[in-house]
Amino acid sequence: MLDWLKNINKDYPEFWKDYLTKFESKPNKFVVLSTETSGLNPDKDVILSLGAFSVIDNSIVIKESFETVLLQYKYLQDNGLSNEFIIESKMMKMPEPDALEALVNFIGNSILVGHHINFDVEMLNAALERLDCGRLKNEALDVDVMYRKLTDINDKQFSLDDLCEIYKIPKSDRNSSSEDAYRIGLLFLKLKSRLGIK
């Protein structure tokens, strides 16, 4: 209780303090989130791009979206990789600290939704740690877990493509975290109404 009070005295960046105060009120929207990462290890790997959409009143609001390519000069250099693909992208490009600040401002106190969202959150937390911030406090929903709950299947996981196939959501030719976030958003709308989540 009153956890955030303690936090306020710590020397967090301004945007993080701001973020923490948002949890005084109840969340009024969902944010569907997808990250593209360089690998599966939160300690060693980094986020390459971010995509997010708001879901308000049972609809995906295209305007309230956030997508960016993270410029990971250090990571690429350390691993001897080229950064050409980033230069070619038409998407908005940001250095990691700016991107995270913008994302945190965008999600606010919303309920996060993703596919295997815990991993996305871990990746974000690792990056936030590098900015001297705490861990994300948002509630999170996982569409895979939702699906398994709906169908009462406990012994296996479903990939995003599996789920999209089940619900006949067309695959996209261009793959990006923003595309994924949109598909997760559609899945979420379908699962949400089936599970009767308000």
Place this chain on the structure above:
Amino acid sequence: MNTVAEHIADFLKEYKPFDNLTFQELSDIATNIRVINLEKHAVLFQNNDPLHDSFYVVASGVINLTTIADAEETIINKCHEGDIFGLRPFFAKNNYMMTAKAREESIIYAIPIAVFRPFVANNSDVLNFLLESFAVNSRHTKDSVNSNGKLISDVDYIDQQSEMQYIQSLNYNNSPLTTQASHIVKDVAILMTESMVDNIIICEKNHPIGIVTNADLSSKIATGRYPITETIDKIMSSPVVTVLENVSLAEAQLLMLKHNVTHLCVTKDGTSKSVVKGIISEHDLIVAQASNPGVLIKEIKRSQLPKDLKQIRDRLSDLIQNSIQKNIPISHVSNIASEINLAIIKRAVELSILDLGSPPARFAWLSIGSQGRKEQLLLTDQDSILIFEDVTPEKYREVKDYFLRLAKRTTSILEKVGYEYCPNGHMGSNMLWCKSLSDWTKQYNSWMNTPGENSNDLSSIFFDYEIVFGEAKIEEAIENVIFKNAVNNTLFFDFLGNDALKRNSPLSFFKKFIIEEEGPHKGKFDIKTRALMPLIDGARLLILNANIKGIQNTYLRFKQLAITDSKNAEIYLSCAEAFLTLSKFRTVEGLKNDDSGQYINLREMSKTDKEKLKNALAPMKDLEELIKSKFQLTQFS
């Protein structure tokens, strides 16, 4: 820059009216879209809901637009991928006048009106498209003209209206004047004059107990029978005829005729024991009726020459074409079309009688085949038979001679109107198909009891018939013969069943359309033989077997079968639906090429239409299985 918005823009630019906009404009629009998922049967908006701030585009799935008339829900439009609906907020200020409901799980783009409006104002193609679509979606032409007259009169809008009165609902005064029984005639008359209406409803606790119209005032007050200081209840007409909300034009008209009144009072539950919601006057009916099929029928009855009839038949084609463009349900369109066809054939028989003099015996002229089933939308060939009552042997020759001449004259008039002669000679003018009742009885007996023996003669179209002219009793007599013979007639049903099953399947093993491999229609799909005939034959077989009389229409036959044989209801209902879809494809093709529409050119079809067509073929397999098991046909076929 938003990748998903770009995707949506990509999707939109494939469809009207968005194809008139630049990609940048579409991206801007797409950025402001909300994406909605509707579960099966979920309602997006319903009749009388306040308007939303958006209109809608179907991204995937199907949305049904329905309206309620005569307490029955009627589908007036089905929106598929790329279709737009819910345009009402663009043009009118009052609430939605229909219900939008997901027929299957659907994804919908909601485009805010405020965002789209500037593009409409700046682009006349977009505006025209929306106006036309609105005409389809609203049907409430009168109020849209009134509320936004300037916008709509920009396009030739009224002329396109040839509404179908069966489903046309009415606009009427829904804030009627009301008063109490104790009020004085003079005050009420002043009130009516000030409000410029010709009627007022007398209420008791908001329930209507009577009505006073200008007619009452002139006949009871102006004549001096009552003083103007009398209370209003002394001169009111009572009781008042009440109807439900959403009454259709057809029903309102019937009620006025039946009760011989000029006004109907709309109440909440349709009885006089509920709250008054409005008043329908005769004038409302006239306005709604300005152009309708009834006018055509009247003109047919006055026609003197084949060429007059031909002109009317051409106008029917326009009416059908317009109705189909406007997505009026095909079942309504074919009802109207067959009524008009019927009137034309009837008039042709009348004109022949006028020429030849009165017939020497009673007779019946029956349409058979597609007109007999009331499914004739296009100009097809004529199929008819003539049955006359039995006469003494010495008069027989003379009588038959008269009727043959009558039939020849009639078919020749019809040929001039545009209905070709039947290539197989299935017409009353053929001496084989113009004979006495007892000969016809023998004919049906032999067809049904020894089918196959003279199988060259037996064509199943003789089992779809409708009386056009003459004695209804003769038709009844033939119907009785048929149904009496049908009872437990395994042989006959085996024959019909095998006949129904012998048609070639429409799709190959790999679900590809089977097209004509040679001949003048090479490369086209024969929708009549491969898709419609199996359904028509199946329905006829099952309805004869179930001993259900009086239903000649394939669509209604399936509907009726779904009720009678409820355990297979789903198959029947999907067949009924499929039949309508296929008929529509055929009609559209026929109107395009000015022919019977039998062969469909698949290459000119859009991908979605092809999918729709393919889906409509799906229930045929089930029907086939059902027929096989019902008549145990596997051993024969």
